[in-house]
Amino acid sequence: MADFFRLNKVLIFGVGLIGGSFAAALKAAGAVDEVVGFGRSLPGLEEALRLGLIDRIGESVAAEAPDADLVLLATPVGGMAVLMQALAPHLGPQTIVTDGGSTKHDVVANAYAAFGERVGQFVPAHPIAGAENSGPAAARADLYRDRKVVVTPLPENSSVAVARVCDAWRACGAVLHTLTPADHDRVFAAVSHLPHLLSFALVHDLAVRDDRDMFFTFAASGFRDFTRIAASHPEMWRDICLANRAALLDELDRYTAQLATLREALASGDGAALEAAFDSARTARRAWAEGKLV
Amino acid sequence: MADFFRLNKVLIFGVGLIGGSFAAALKAAGAVDEVVGFGRSLPGLEEALRLGLIDRIGESVAAEAPDADLVLLATPVGGMAVLMQALAPHLGPQTIVTDGGSTKHDVVANAYAAFGERVGQFVPAHPIAGAENSGPAAARADLYRDRKVVVTPLPENSSVAVARVCDAWRACGAVLHTLTPADHDRVFAAVSHLPHLLSFALVHDLAVRDDRDMFFTFAASGFRDFTRIAASHPEMWRDICLANRAALLDELDRYTAQLATLREALASGDGAALEAAFDSARTARRAWAEGKLV
Known part of the structure; x- marks a missing residue:
């Protein structure tokens, strides 16, 4: 400056x-x-x-x-x-x-x-x-x-x-x-908009159950962190999701495919595949938290 | 006592x-x-x-x-x-x-x-x-x-x-x-094991990209909270997921169906449906955080 x-x-x-x-x-x-x-x-x-x-x-x-x-x-x-x-x-x-x-x-x-x-x-x-x-x-x-x-x-x-x-x-x-505007929207769809959608979806899915009290009673610190962003402003996030619809749909589809892979590993008892994905995530998450290039 | x-x-x-x-x-x-x-x-x-x-x-x-x-x-x-x-x-x-x-x-x-x-x-x-x-x-x-x-x-x-x-x-x-043991496993699949799986999946999906640095650079506080549990122990969580496989698969399938509903709303520009789900989540999340029955 x-x-x-x-x-x-x-x-x-x-x-x-x-x-x-x-x-x-x-x-x-x-x-x-x-x-x-x-x-x-x-x-x-x-x-x-x-x-x-x-x-x-x-x-x-x-x-x-x-x-x-x-x-x-x-x-x-x-x-x-x-x-x-x-x-x-x-x-x-x-x-x-x-x-x-x-x-x-x-x-x-x-x-x-x-x-x-x-x-x-x-x-x-x-x-x-x-x-x-x-x-x-x-x-x-x-x-x-x-x-x-x-x-x-x-x-x-x-x-x-x-x-x-x-x-x-x-x-x-x-x-x-x-x-670029396109990279911007792709990046924020992945690291912000999708996590918000996923967190809202999880809490909503619990909230609509008849026996939801039983679930919420035992929710603890992991749930608290994961769902903190599900307390965000609904109207604002509706607008952000719609405004970034194309990039968010791409990220959501990619994520859904990832979940399907993990589901297959879980269903078939493939512990090695689960552990490899979890380990990849943990390594990246820790490097990110420590400010290291990953 | x-x-x-x-x-x-x-x-x-x-x-x-x-x-x-x-x-x-x-x-x-x-x-x-x-x-x-x-x-x-x-x-x-x-x-x-x-x-x-x-x-x-x-x-x-x-x-x-x-x-x-x-x-x-x-x-x-x-x-x-x-x-x-x-x-x-x-x-x-x-x-x-x-x-x-x-x-x-x-x-x-x-x-x-x-x-x-x-x-x-x-x-x-x-x-x-x-x-x-x-x-x-x-x-x-x-x-x-x-x-x-x-x-x-x-x-x-x-x-x-x-x-x-x-x-x-x-x-x-x-x-x-x-x-009951069955209710226990159902509850913890929903409020603990599934969130861990979802958080691991999100970070893993970013970690495997060639241009992952661009994504991690712009990850902020919402990402930090959502992914805190993705730094959990891979071997321990592999064992938990496998040990609770049946209940976790049920919850994962239910969640995937929920995501598909939100995807449809997003793709068709149905802002009211998105906002209703987000609002339901926020209301429940806030009531939970305040210790109120929901």
Whole structure:
């Protein structure tokens, strides 16, 4: 990051955990003159203002966008298409738009549709940070400290545009990574979206049984860890699964085939095959936990 | 538990985490006169002796078993059949044998084969406690404090036999529950063995990819929780899966059918069905975490 990296005006759409923390981190770093917040909920915006996350509540995209350096779309991915359509006519020539969405293929498709030949001004990104809580009150200036942010640049992005988004996230303390949108979606389908689906499925399958009390009574620490993500927000995860449907279906099919192989080993009493798979998993899981390349 | 519950002599086969902690807890409670340890590893037995978990290292089952009140088999379930065969001829008329195995159907079958018409002296049990570590050094007198122990009595067990096993575990601070062996295996297949299999499968499926580094790089907290149990001991889990094969296959097939339903919803874009399943899971998971009946 340039020592003198500084943005004049940043617009944040969605001033909750992701957007509010981005604003707070930029302010804490002295990297922005003014943050203007937009959102669906006036009480949320007023709370963000009271907490000092934003300097003003925006009233008109047409009035605020033309002289903004950076716009962050930090709303659920399902709402981004409409926002992009609203923003597109009002971008200044220097305005760069980015997002904080958990999926990229769908966001990129929306961006091409909304921004057309100005799509080079949209740099897709995904900060890998989350927390139990949401809303402006959950926002923290250090949420992104040492956390990863994945940028998935488009062929149309200039190096200046990509650098501005990366510099802004670096000012928040984040570590930048680059993937293609397709690799991004494949990776997160495998390491995040599929585990959520599997965990939801396990708990749901127990919850619908008549004798579920007997099962839940004896669930212990392994169950607790495995199902922690099954307490995640249903609507949000519905949207993520649908937004990343193609990659998630691929991963689910691959996983189902893997389960079928293990089932066959189990049914035929092939202990060596079970142990080999378990050992492969344990070795990789331990290497990952220790931060070693695997 | 009777206030004056006290055992004269307890034999422990396997003086690691489970057996060593049982011994330590009985001693801490003043509920036993003498603990004699048996095991495959002389260094392990010597360590248990040094740590005060046991009072003596047993040299002869024939010499030690006849006047013992209680025998705990705390070895891997795969090794129990041989131990039972060795014990059977030497049980005193008052000697009660119990075990700490994670599966019950197979242990019970071994017990009928080994003890024959004296099978009433064997009371199957399963303490729901475990820890990251194993071996005598991991044993703790408070391992079972407020933890569940499931006893799965046989029709041949007298109430005196069952009470002795329950009282011993209560002296260790445990909370007793009763299930049939079949219900036990069904419950633990669902809430423990299947989650382990699913977690191992997920990590193994990533570990075998050429581009696995890209995936592991972006794995975050949800992945960490979901896969913690994939770092479990491969040989132990191979044995548990094989020992509980029938119930685990049933649960796996049920789960696979559940996944197929969710796949169909995902493929057809049926967000309402996805959200309903996720919401059912979240509601149950939260109620479980809060200790509420669900």
